[in-house]
Amino acid sequence: MKNFIQTGEILEVTAPYDVASGGGVLVGSIFGFAVTSAVSGDKVNIKRKGVFEHAKTSAQAWTQGAALYWDNTAKVLTTTASGNTLVGAAALPAANPTAIGRIVI
Numbered sequence: 001m002k003n004f005i006q007t008g009e010i011l012e013v014t015a016p017y018d019v020a021s022g023g024g025v026l027v028g029s030i031f032g033f034a035v036t037s038a039v040s041g042d043k044v045n046i047k048r049k050g051v052f053e054h055a056k057t058s059a060q061a062w063t064q065g066a067a068l069y070w071d072n073t074a075k076v077l078t079t080t081a082s083g084n085t086l087v088g089a090a091a092l093p094a095a096n097p098t099a100i101g102r103i104v105i
Contacts, residue, residue, distance in 0.1 A: 056101035
C-alpha cells in the first residue's frame with residue numbers, strides 16, 4: 001500500500017506538559033502513555049495501544065468495560081465524562097477506593 005506511514009501504536013508528539021515515563025499524555029484528541037519522561041515542549045513517544053495501569057479517581061468503582069476518560073487537570077483516569085476526554089475502557093474492575101486501575105486503549 002503506497003499511502004501507509006506507520007502502525008501508530010507508538011507515536012511521537014510534543015509533550016503538552018512535563019510527564020514522567022508511564023504518565024498519560026493528551027494532545028488534542030490523541031492519547032497515550034509516555035514511553036520516556038519529557039518536559040513540556042520536548043518530543044516524546046507515546047504508546048497508544050495495550051493494557052496499562054495508571055492512577056484513577058480513587059472514589060470511583062469501575063466495572064470491566066466501563067468507558068474511561070482522561071482528567072487532564074488531575075492527570076488521572078475517571079468514569080466522569082463531563083469535561084474529560086474518552087480514552088479507553090476499564091480492562092478489569094476496580095474497587096472504590098483504590099488509587100490504580102487498568103485501562104485498555
